[in-house]
Amino acid sequence: MKKTGAEILWECIEREGVTDIFGYPGGAILPAYDALKHSKLHHILVRHEQGATHMADGYARASGKVGVAVATSGPGATNMVTGMATAMLDSSPIVCITGQVGSKLIGSDAFQETDITGITLPVTKHNYLVTRADEVARTVREAFYVAKSGRPGPVLIDITKDAQQSSCEFDWEAAKPQLPGYRPDLSPAPAEYKQAIDLIQSSKRPVILLGHGAIISGALREVRELVDRGGIPVAVTLLGLGALPASHPLNLGMMGMHGEAWVNHAIQEADLLIALGMRFDDRVTGNLKTYAPNAKKIHVEIDPAEINKNVKVDVALVGDLREVLQEVIPHVDTVDRSEWLDFIDKLKGDAAVRDIQNLPDNGHLYAAHVINDLWRQTRDGDTIVVTDVGQHQMWEAQYYKHEKERSLITSGGLGTMGFALPAAIGAKVARPEADVWVVVGDGGFQMTMCELATVVQENLKVNIAIINNGFLGMVRQWQEFFYDKNYAATPLVNPDFAKLAQAYGIRSETITERSRVVPAVQAARKHSGAVLFDFKVEQEDTVYPMVAAGSALNDMIRRPSPIVETAADE
Amino acid sequence: MLNTFVVYVENKPGVLTRVSSLFRRRAFNIDSLTVGRTEKPEVSRMTITVDADRDQARRIEANLYKLVNVLLVENITHEPAMMRDLAMIKVAATHEARSHVLELASVFRARVVDVAPESLTIEITGAEDKIDGLLEVLRPYGVLEMVRTGIVAMRRGGKGSGASSDIPQGLAQIAPDEGVSYSV
Numbered sequence: 001m002k003k004t005g006a007e008i009l010w011e012c013i014e015r016e017g018v019t020d021i022f023g024y025p026g027g028a029i030l031p032a033y034d035a036l037k038h039s040k041l042h043h044i045l046v047r048h049e050q051g052a053t054h055m056a057d058g059y060a061r062a063s064g065k066v067g068v069a070v071a072t073s074g075p076g077a078t079n080m081v082t083g084m085a086t087a088m089l090d091s092s093p094i095v096c097i098t099g100q101v102g103s104k105l106i107g108s109d110a111f112q113e114t115d116i117t118g119i120t121l122p123v124t125k126h127n128y129l130v131t132r133a134d135e136v137a138r139t140v141r142e143a144f145y146v147a148k149s150g151r152p153g154p155v156l157i158d159i160t161k162d163a164q165q166s167s168c169e170f171d172w173e174a175a176k177p178q179l180p181g182y183r184p185d186l187s188p189a190p191a192e193y194k195q196a197i198d199l200i201q202s203s204k205r206p207v208i209l210l211g212h213g214a215i216i217s218g219a220l221r222e223v224r225e226l227v228d229r230g231g232i233p234v235a236v237t238l239l240g241l242g243a244l245p246a247s248h249p250l251n252l253g254m255m256g257m258h259g260e261a262w263v264n265h266a267i268q269e270a271d272l273l274i275a276l277g278m279r280f281d282d283r284v285t286g287n288l289k290t291y292a293p294n295a296k297k298i299h300v301e302i303d304p305a306e307i308n309k310n311v312k313v314d315v316a317l318v319g320d321l322r323e324v325l326q327e328v329i330p331h332v333d334t335v336d337r338s339e340w341l342d343f344i345d346k347l348k349g350d351a352a353v354r355d356i357q358n359l360p361d362n363g364h365l366y367a368a369h370v371i372n373d374l375w376r377q378t379r380d381g382d383t384i385v386v387t388d389v390g391q392h393q394m395w396e397a398q399y400y401k402h403e404k405e406r407s408l409i410t411s412g413g414l415g416t417m418g419f420a421l422p423a424a425i426g427a428k429v430a431r432p433e434a435d436v437w438v439v440v441g442d443g444g445f446q447m448t449m450c451e452l453a454t455v456v457q458e459n460l461k462v463n464i465a466i467i468n469n470g471f472l473g474m475v476r477q478w479q480e481f482f483y484d485k486n487y488a489a490t491p492l493v494n495p496d497f498a499k500l501a502q503a504y505g506i507r508s509e510t511i512t513e514r515s516r517v518v519p520a521v522q523a524a525r526k527h528s529g530a531v532l533f534d535f536k537v538e539q540e541d542t543v544y545p546m547v548a549a550g551s552a553l554n555d556m557i558r559r560p561s562p563i564v565e566t567a568a569d570e
Numbered sequence: 571m572l573n574t575f576v577v578y579v580e581n582k583p584g585v586l587t588r589v590s591s592l593f594r595r596r597a598f599n600i601d602s603l604t605v606g607r608t609e610k611p612e613v614s615r616m617t618i619t620v621d622a623d624r625d626q627a628r629r630i631e632a633n634l635y636k637l638v639n640v641l642l643v644e645n646i647t648h649e650p651a652m653m654r655d656l657a658m659i660k661v662a663a664t665h666e667a668r669s670h671v672l673e674l675a676s677v678f679r680a681r682v683v684d685v686a687p688e689s690l691t692i693e694i695t696g697a698e699d700k701i702d703g704l705l706e707v708l709r710p711y712g713v714l715e716m717v718r719t720g721i722v723a724m725r726r727g728g729k730g731s732g733a734s735s736d737i738p739q740g741l742a743q744i745a746p747d748e749g750v751s752y753s754v
Binding site: 117118121122125126129146179180181182183303304305307308309 | 580595632640
């Protein structure tokens with residue numbers, strides 16, 4: 001049966017199991033928008049194309065399905081670049097569809113023409129320029145397959161206007177992906193398994209480094225089995241939070257630049273690191289020259305190009321984490337590691353005493369308290385917290401205890417400010433039954449707050465907690481530590497966020513006292529519509545502990561002790 | 571050290587850009603890159619030489635495989651292979667110099683492909699150092715213009731090309747690192 005390229009596009013996307021798409025129309029994508037009337041897809045109109053990509057990303061991370069974002073050519077397409085780079089670095093499967101000027105006009109600098117496939121080469125897993133209707137079906141099928149298989153990532157499909165308009169025979173079955181060079185399904189050799197198992201068996205002081213790959217691969221049960229069976233303590237990356245319940249006795253917590261000091265110490269003292277679906281990002285290793293000097297390293301990773309990129313490893317098991325662990329687990333014996341675990345326990349020292357969550361607020365509103373209270377109020381339900389980038393993101397990671405996978409969505413690798421609100425919209429669309437909380441700084445919120453209109457237009461129940469300290473807080477913190485407290489360009493003059501929310505018809509409250517936090521969260525949970533809280537927290541609070549960039553992982557800047565004095569001496 | 575990769579790619583628009591963009595993005599410096607057809611019309615073959623240590627070479631290989639259009643990568647640096655570069659060298663050759671230049675060309679088994687009153691153009695094929703050698707001895711006469719194709723390489727012996735073998739079936743083995751082993 002004959003169909004236009006535009007009709008084929010939507011039909012293929014539907015057949016891929018997608019129900020919702022995020023987009024913004026424009027000239028070169030108009031034929032596709034016109035054809036939406038024949039489609040069952042629910043289109044969510046965003047306010048900026050970057051928002052569409054983050055929504056698709058949030059949708060993908062909340063559900064594990066492929067997210068779809070749509071934009072027109074030229075500026076519509078270039079606005080998507082940040083979202084694609086974000087998805088690329090965090091291995092998130094999204095497909096971005098952009099309109100392109102007519103195929104005869106390509107290269108002529110036509111109105112709203114840009115070479116988006118050229119621009120996005122380094123920030124997509126793969127991209128396509130489609131100039132004929134009969135290429136649409138196969139391209140969409142390939143794009144979805146590439147986006148979600150192996151190490152997931154963003155795929156761009158740039159479709160010329162004439163390819164959308166012209167017609168051809170549509171045959172889904174015949175349009176099978178043809179990717180002779182693409183081999184996402186790798187698996188280790190038996191000898192490599194043996195080496196890894198021998199290392200695990202003979203290790204006295206092992207630590208598992210647990211990353212995002214565990215969630216992507218769906219290896220949660222296997223990870224837990226390995227942990228329980230081997231009695232191996234676990235340090236988690238930012239994107240790995242939730243892959244093992246925070247309450248699991250062997251879950252040490254987050255590692256790295258703002259990880260707990262004892263977690264980093266444990267890594268430095270370990271004799272074996274078992275890296276599961278993580279890539280030794282500089283934020284988790286600190287100085288590579290001094291990183292885990294006594295440890296042998298096993299790297300289980302689906303992307304062969306990650307092996308030995310940052311950290312030289314002794315055994316690499318390249319393959320799907322879940323499949324690899326299924327092979328490994330039966331050969332791992334239960335070993336008594338109480339000596340090692342006691343040692344780690346002692347490393348904690350007075351950390352709990354220094355921990356701000358256990359300290360009185362003395363009339364101050366600390367971000368850590370806000371987040372910890374939010375956790376206590378929302379821990380029982382199906383909650384997704386979506387964070388932005390900066391201090392609030394680290395406090396969330398420290399003080400919100402994630403028990404379940406896909407309960408934290410955050411921009412880790414690229415550190416994209418403005419990610420949280422749109423990603424939360426995507427998460428809510430993907431999992432409408434979940435309680436979605438945006439935890440965002442006052443700086444990042446203003447980068448994409450135009451999407452409040454999308455929240456209202458789609459009538460989405462999204463809860464927004466602005467951690468407002470009147471600064472670009474993390475940058476200010478670096479200026480405090482490393483630039484002599486020269487707060488260049490970090491103080492912010494902000495709008496009244498509560499009034500801003502009201503202008504959109506969103507219920508809001510400005511909160512300056514800790515006693516208001518719990519009632520506000522409770523009220524938000526009862527309210528059926530979106531809410532926004534402007535938490536005016538301590539302005540010059542600092543995320544502790546911290547590994548300065550380039551320092552050894554266990555060389556941490558600690559919270560001045562005791563904080564009680566600092567808090568009281570106002 | 572200089573590594574030589576033979577890379578089989580799908581013969582599609584934009585694939586050369588993807589490959590060269592990868593080297594730029596990962597900050598590897600291409601010494602020479604040639605691309606051309608193979609015995610299969612749907613497969614193109616690149617010869618890429620790049621300065622890299624062993625570990626970098628392995629990562630280049632792994633990163634090339636991440637490109638969806640890359641079919642097969644062979645690092646033939648440590649294998650017996652034929653390496654050829656082709657150069658055309660236009661030399662200033664006045665009447666007196668002409669016979670000397672012709673003599674040098676014949677010593678290097680190069681061919682004269684164009685003769686003009688003031689110049690000779692010599693075509694030479696061979697390994698890079700042979701061409702460098704000819705260039706060296708011609709320089710005193712005045713090299714007016716020169717062009718080189720960059721290296722093309724082929725493994726010696728009976729084994730067929732990656733383009734004709736059944737590429738999707740054979741999982742390629744990335745050169746293992748010392749102390750690390752895994753297959754790809």
